[in-house]
Amino acid sequence: MKLFNTLTMKKEEFVPIEPGKVSMYVCGPTVYNFIHIGNARPMIVFDTARRYFERKGYEVNYVSNFTDVDDKIIAKANEEGVSSEEIAERYIKECKQDMSGMNVREATTHPRATQEIDGMIEMISDLMEKGFAYEVDGTVYFRTRKDPNYGKLSHKNLDDLRSGGRSLLVTGEDQKEDPLDFVLWKPKKEGEPSWPSPWSDGRPGWHIECSVMSRKYLGNTIDIHAGGEDLIFPHHENEIAQSECCNGVPFAHYWLHNAFLNIDNQKMSKSLGNFFTVREISEKYDLQVLRFFMLSAHYRSPLNFSADLMESAANALERIRNAVDNLEFLKKNAAERELTAQEQELAKQIEEFEAKFDETMDDDLNTADAISAVFELVRAVNTGIGADSAAQLVEKAENSIIALCDVLGIKAKVEQEVLDSDIEALIEERQAARKAKNFARADEIRDQLQSMGIVLLDTREGVKWKKA
Ligand code: AMP
Ligand code: ZN
Numbered sequence: 122m123k124l125f126n127t128l129t130m131k132k133e134e135f136v137p138i139e140p141g142k143v144s145m146y147v148c149g150p151t152v153y154n155f156i157h158i159g160n161a162r163p164m165i166v167f168d169t170a171r172r173y174f175e176r177k178g179y180e181v182n183y184v185s186n187f188t189d190v191d192d193k194i195i196a197k198a199n200e201e202g203v204s205s206e207e208i209a210e211r212y213i214k215e216c217k218q219d220m221s222g223m224n225v226r227e228a229t230t231h232p233r234a235t236q237e238i239d240g241m242i243e244m245i246s247d248l249m250e251k252g253f254a255y256e257v258d259g260t261v262y263f264r265t266r267k268d269p270n271y272g273k274l275s276h277k278n279l280d281d282l283r284s285g286g287r288s289l290l291v292t293g294e295d296q297k298e299d300p301l302d303f304v305l306w307k308p309k310k311e312g313e314p315s316w317p318s319p320w321s322d323g324r325p326g327w328h329i330e331c332s333v334m335s336r337k338y339l340g341n342t343i344d345i346h347a348g349g350e351d352l353i354f355p356h357h358e359n360e361i362a363q364s365e366c367c368n369g370v371p372f373a374h375y376w377l378h379n380a381f382l383n384i385d386n387q388k389m390s391k392s393l394g395n396f397f398t399v400r401e402i403s404e405k406y407d408l409q410v411l412r413f414f415m416l417s418a419h420y421r422s423p424l425n426f427s428a429d430l431m432e433s434a435a436n437a438l439e440r441i442r443n444a445v446d447n448l449e450f451l452k453k454n455a456a457e458r459e460l461t462a463q464e465q466e467l468a469k470q471i472e473e474f475e476a477k478f479d480e481t482m483d484d485d486l487n488t489a490d491a492i493s494a495v496f497e498l499v500r501a502v503n504t505g506i507g508a509d510s511a512a513q514l515v516e517k518a519e520n521s522i523i524a525l526c527d528v529l530g531i532k533a534k535v536e537q538e539v540l541d542s543d544i545e546a547l548i549e550e551r552q553a554a555r556k557a558k559n560f561a562r563a564d565e566i567r568d569q570l571q572s573m574g575i576v577l578l579d580t581r582e583g584v585k586w587k588k589a
Contacts, residue, residue: 122135127377137344145184146339149231151191153191153208158402159396162349183226184229185231186233186330188327190314248366265301271362282301303328343374407435409532416531421485441531445519461511467505498522502522506518544575551563
């Protein structure tokens, strides 16, 4: 499997540190508002990467943080007259709801910055001891000049950045030794959340969070570090500097970055105000459609959001689901028999489409082409399978579509949701039928409930039920 590595600017064969395992860290959102659909792009594409690794048999340790202390969170808290914790707590909950709607699985660990302050103080102290950090008036900076590899990820000309940097310094920053030095710890301002430290009562800088959480949950060197391409510089560059200067070993072997989601060919962002939240989209579409839309482009290509593209994603998803629905229907009456020669040919074709899917995903997670492979499969199945097809072929086709879609996080089979009230109504009807000595009807209802996966328990207190 090949992945494009921002560090080397090449597609490289993926070789895990430990055979059969993948350790992966994805920079998560700053939680001060509902996430927008731009933020959803890394969530969806890297969740898909995780699922594909699992298809290939890897065990994935997937860590994604919530940044729950930040200027924007504090500003929002002040605006509402509540605590930063309350804001962070609220939007973590909302974010998890959106993730679930998009079928983005929970990470193995979702660490939160405010719960990892001790580790951050420890790493900053270590960097100071090693000469990679210095303190001025309670603020601690990273000494970028001391790191000979600084700039290796972003491939930027640091001298240009430095000479431009002087004029960019904000008030109070002229105490830095170098314009590229960045904050590891800063003293609190009035009314801000703070923690005691050897340097000042204050809070950590943003970059140190990820270095510390990645090390704590995944180790000094990890397989993959990922995020949106805006994070390459300075965030990821700074994470590398901190981690490698502190730990003395490479931080991550592969650096993956998704391109932006644009709107009218401009980056979708909170600051530009040109965004839709995932929640807004969920009012109009099943969020599976949003997921399908995101994956219809390769993750390193910019993607322009438009109502037209969402409509075609909705139609495409519908086509897949109809095919599965149809197979589900055919399966019920299909004959249990050996495959004919023609059917064997189709069975072989199904396997070829699966191989094609894997081949495209092996090529730097090309979900766009993987979706095309699913469509070719759907087309072949739609024309090749009918009422007289063998049961094992119908089943194979259905399982294949469902499994490939599942790698993309797309639910191809829509389960009919059974409401508790429907079940209870049926149970009541069965009781009434028994009372009326209509045992045939009572048995019929019991069978119907059974086929819905409901088990009836006759207890002393009456009939109870549970899902099998
Ligand atoms: P933030 O909350 O701004 O730190 O962003 C969380 C994640 O969303 C980061 O990985 C960003 O790179 C990513 N992101 C933000 N805006 C966009 C966008 N318009 N398109 C793609 N990714 C984005
Ligand atoms: Zn990060």
